[in-house]
Amino acid sequence: MVIEIRRYHRDQDSPSTFVQYKVDPEKTLLDNLITLKEEVDPTLTFSRGCRSGVCGSCALRVNGEERLACMTRVQEGDRVEPLSVLTVIRDLVVERESSLETLDRGGAFLMDPQEIPLSEEDERLIERQSDCILCESCFSSCPVYETNPHFLGPFTLTRVYRYLVDKREGEKRGHIDRIVENGIWDCTLCGRCGEVCPMGIDPKNDILLLQSWASRYGYSNPQMASFGSYGLEF
Amino acid sequence: MIWDLIVVGSGVAGLSAAIRGRELGRRVVVVAKGYPTQAQTAMAQGGMNAPLSPGDSPERYEEDTLKAGKGIGEREAVHLLAHRSIEAIQWLERLGMPFSRHGNRIAQRRLGGVPVARACYAQDYTGLKLLHTLYDHARKRGVHFLNNHFLLSCIVEGGEARGVTLLDIGEGSVRQLLGSAVVVATGGYAGIYGKFSTNSHGMVGDGIAAVLRAGAKLRDMEFVQFHPTALVQNSLLISEAARGAGGKIINGDGERFVDELTTRDRLARAIYEQLEMGKKVYLDITHLGEDFILSELPQEYRLARLHGGVDPLKEPIPIRPVAHYTMGGIEVDLELRSSIPNLFGVGEVASTGVHGANRLGGNSLMEGVVFGRRAGERASEVEGSGGEREYEETERDRHLIETLLARSGEGESIYREMGEVQELLYRKGGIVREEGELDGALAKVRQCQEELPSKGIGDGSRLYNTDLVAFLEYRNMLDVAEAALTAMKGRRESRGAHYRRDYPEEDRDFQAHSTLWKDNGVLYLDFKRVS
Ligand SMILES: Cc1cc2nc3c(=O)[nH]c(=O)nc-3n(C[C@H](O)[C@H](O)[C@H](O)COP(=O)(O)OP(=O)(O)OC[C@H]3O[C@@H](n4cnc5c(N)ncnc54)[C@H](O)[C@@H]3O)c2cc1C
Ligand code: SF4
Ligand code: SF4
Numbered sequence: 001m002v003i004e005i006r007r008y009h010r011d012q013d014s015p016s017t018f019v020q021y022k023v024d025p026e027k028t029l030l031d032n033l034i035t036l037k038e039e040v041d042p043t044l045t046f047s048r049g050c051r052s053g054v055c056g057s058c059a060l061r062v063n064g065e066e067r068l069a070c071m072t073r074v075q076e077g078d079r080v081e082p083l084s085v086l087t088v089i090r091d092l093v094v095e096r097e098s099s100l101e102t103l104d105r106g107g108a109f110l111m112d113p114q115e116i117p118l119s120e121e122d123e124r125l126i127e128r129q130s131d132c133i134l135c136e137s138c139f140s141s142c143p144v145y146e147t148n149p150h151f152l153g154p155f156t157l158t159r160v161y162r163y164l165v166d167k168r169e170g171e172k173r174g175h176i177d178r179i180v181e182n183g184i185w186d187c188t189l190c191g192r193c194g195e196v197c198p199m200g201i202d203p204k205n206d207i208l209l210l211q212s213w214a215s216r217y218g219y220s221n222p223q224m225a226s227f228g229s230y231g232l233e234f
Numbered sequence: 235m236i237w238d239l240i241v242v243g244s245g246v247a248g249l250s251a252a253i254r255g256r257e258l259g260r261r262v263v264v265v266a267k268g269y270p271t272q273a274q275t276a277m278a279q280g281g282m283n284a285p286l287s288p289g290d291s292p293e294r295y296e297e298d299t300l301k302a303g304k305g306i307g308e309r310e311a312v313h314l315l316a317h318r319s320i321e322a323i324q325w326l327e328r329l330g331m332p333f334s335r336h337g338n339r340i341a342q343r344r345l346g347g348v349p350v351a352r353a354c355y356a357q358d359y360t361g362l363k364l365l366h367t368l369y370d371h372a373r374k375r376g377v378h379f380l381n382n383h384f385l386l387s388c389i390v391e392g393g394e395a396r397g398v399t400l401l402d403i404g405e406g407s408v409r410q411l412l413g414s415a416v417v418v419a420t421g422g423y424a425g426i427y428g429k430f431s432t433n434s435h436g437m438v439g440d441g442i443a444a445v446l447r448a449g450a451k452l453r454d455m456e457f458v459q460f461h462p463t464a465l466v467q468n469s470l471l472i473s474e475a476a477r478g479a480g481g482k483i484i485n486g487d488g489e490r491f492v493d494e495l496t497t498r499d500r501l502a503r504a505i506y507e508q509l510e511m512g513k514k515v516y517l518d519i520t521h522l523g524e525d526f527i528l529s530e531l532p533q534e535y536r537l538a539r540l541h542g543g544v545d546p547l548k549e550p551i552p553i554r555p556v557a558h559y560t561m562g563g564i565e566v567d568l569e570l571r572s573s574i575p576n577l578f579g580v581g582e583v584a585s586t587g588v589h590g591a592n593r594l595g596g597n598s599l600m601e602g603v604v605f606g607r608r609a610g611e612r613a614s615e616v617e618g619s620g621g622e623r624e625y626e627e628t629e630r631d632r633h634l635i636e637t638l639l640a641r642s643g644e645g646e647s648i649y650r651e652m653g654e655v656q657e658l659l660y661r662k663g664g665i666v667r668e669e670g671e672l673d674g675a676l677a678k679v680r681q682c683q684e685e686l687p688s689k690g691i692g693d694g695s696r697l698y699n700t701d702l703v704a705f706l707e708y709r710n711m712l713d714v715a716e717a718a719l720t721a722m723k724g725r726r727e728s729r730g731a732h733y734r735r736d737y738p739e740e741d742r743d744f745q746a747h748s749t750l751w752k753d754n755g756v757l758y759l760d761f762k763r764v765s
């Protein structure tokens with residue numbers, strides 16, 4: 001079985017090329033990458049950690065779709081590429097420093113913790129959102145980045161939602177104030193992020209819920225306002 | 235610049251230390267090989283211990299932990315762990331840790347060997363959620379993160395730690411990081427068994443190798459816990475839940491040969507003996523029925539299908555015991571101080587003596603929080619005195635990296651030999667040990683150490699060179715393996731996770747900790763009786 005991997009090295013004559021490799025269909029994509037590195041080409045570069053879908057290291061794209069290499073079987077003709085949107089460092093490794101900074105801008109933490117015991121239902125409200133492994137697949141899939149590089153993005157907004165609705169959070173408004181700019185109103189609600197999330201998280205839905213929280217605090221969707229002023233001219 | 239606190243490692247222990255440092259107003263930097271939330275802590279599923287259940291108490295927790303430690307657990311350290319655990323859970327609650335609930339209380343489950351439900355958990359993602367909660371809080375507190383940096387050496391001057399040297403993986407260059415105190419929290423070394431380990435990639439004990447080279451002492455390196463049931467294909471752990479629910483352990487002839495609910499040690503040994511006789515061993519859950527498996531063991535079902543290539547509804551799952559957790563590490567006292575002033579060790583990388591000869595499930599995450607915070611506090615008290623100049627270690631490591639890069643493509647690749655050594659460690663320094671075999675393994679490891687200069691890397695690029703990182707890890711793996719094998723050979727008895735076929739009984743003369751250190755490149759071993 002043969003697959004193609006996009007190789008990238010900034011110093012090479014043609015920095016980006018697809019190279020074909022023979023792989024073993026009985027193994028995961030990650031195990032195949034490891035074998036290729038150890039036995040075929042030591043320069044093949046990728047990230048890995050837990051090999052069980054919890055550390056988020058090995059996210060990449062297969063035929064354009066975001067995947068965890070450790071949880072994916074290979075198929076004939078697969079095209080393997082690094083995540084999109086993020087800057088590629090080498091081969092399948094991307095730079096994540098700047099995307100992680102959205103966590104600070106968005107305020108993804110408990111701002112004013114209260115000593116309130118959580119019930120089973122309270123915990124369930126944040127259970128799925130707190131499964132996030134920060135693989136950044138959703139970030140890679142989000143079309144907003146084509147036009148707005150400052151967008152807070154799906155994983156940060158989901159995380160903000162998770163702390164906002166945490167019963168122990170005493171400062172709700174502070175969260176809202178930080179996500180109205182380059183945040184909840186910039187999302188096109190396309191749903192791509194939820195489709196690619198390996199943990200079954202649906203950031204789009206959380207963003208919708210954040211929008212209604214924002215309305216409660218007196219914010220309104222600026223995009224709707226602009227529809228108003230331009231009339232129905234499109 | 236000189237930091238107040240350098241923390242190497244971003245797992246539960248490192249982040250707990252870093253946060254404590256920030257609470258005390260210190261300038262803190264956390265270094266990680268990858269990104270912070272990629273630490274192995276994310277893999278922990280079972281839970282973390284705290285005596286919250288009715289009828290449970292810190293005293294009982296203390297006794298259970300000491301019992302599992304088989305006579306060489308350090309009572310004071312265990313006392314501290316047990317008595318600070320409840321407060322640690324409360325602290326995590328304030329950070330927003332989403333523990334699973336039972337009614338309005340934190341839910342708890344039983345983990346192997348303990349008769350009460352003592353482990354707090356967050357579904358099957360305890361470590362993941364703990365790690366991310368700590369990470370979010372560390373960012374809130376202004377901890378500085380230095381990602382994709384590989385620890386090479388500890389800088390020691392006048393007998394005191396001054397900082398560390400690092401390989402910037404992204405750039406392929408060596409830099410030094412200076413600090414008043416250094417906290418090493420780089421995790422355990424079960425990864426020296428390579429494919430025969432449940433651990434995350436690269437957990438070969440880099441921190442242990444670095445401090446050993448710097449002159450620090452190690453302790454109890456012979457104690458490695460093996461998990462009895464991991465998938466043969468890639469050593470992913472199949473949890474005890476599968477056996478608890480009635481899963482059977484059978485050999486290739488379809489025979490049962492062991493009580494499935496016995497201790498991890500015994501089960502691992504019984505399975506290993508079958509494997510040595512050339513038989514295959516399986517975990518059979520087919521009789522539990524589709525409904526039960528899909529609703530109660532969904533993770534096991536998914537992992538066995540994806541990685542094991544078997545359908546657990548229809549066929550037994552091939553398993554084997556593999557290295558899981560390492561009790562030994564950098565020798566530290568109750569204040570997490572190593573034998574080098576201003577150098578601290580905490581988490582799986584360290585040996586406080588809390589686990590003794592064997593760790594109780596759910597104790598390592600708790601250790602990471604309780605002792606991590608303590609390490610952060612103690613390290614914050616240090617007033618540094620070193621100057622801001624380039625140190626000898628930095629020069630030496632730069633030379634090492636430049637030489638490796640310049641010689642790329644010349645030496646022989648390490649990968650084949652690395653795989654062979656890992657398998658050798660599993661066979662000769664693993665579940666069952668014996669003098670002659672340990673001698674053989676030690677000789678092989680030393681030969682590989684000597685021949686390492688003739689090996690090389692195949693990738694000469696500076697840019698994010700993971701081939702170079704693998705080489706550095708292999709060098710550390712050999713040093714750590716040498717230390718562990720030496721301690722295994724020295725301990726002529728069986729105790730806890732250490733089993734010697736030639737000395738199958740516990741021996742009171744060995745109610746002692748092994749201590750290892752290097753002087754002029756020579757490794758020394760001694761035993762210190764437990765106080
Ligand atoms: C599958 C599995 C399940 C487990 N389940 C449980 C459980 O249910 N309960 C429990 O209590 N324990 C459990 N454990 C054990 C527990 O997870 C670990 O002991 C604990 O997480 C170790 O944390 P740590 O902070 O010491 O290090 P780790 O989480 O291992 O982190 C190590 C850090 O050091 C960094 N590092 C390593 N080397 C270098 C280097 N050379 N340069 C720079 N940085 C470096 C890494 O990047 C990482 O950030 C489990 C372990 C495994 C493998
Ligand atoms: S739903 Fe919103 S956040 Fe998600 S991918 Fe689409 S635009 Fe991005
Ligand atoms: S929300 Fe899902 S896709 Fe996005 S980073 Fe988290 S786990 Fe990955």
Ligand code: FES
Nearest residue numbers: 049050051056070
């Ligand atoms: S290696 Fe950890 S998610 Fe794939």
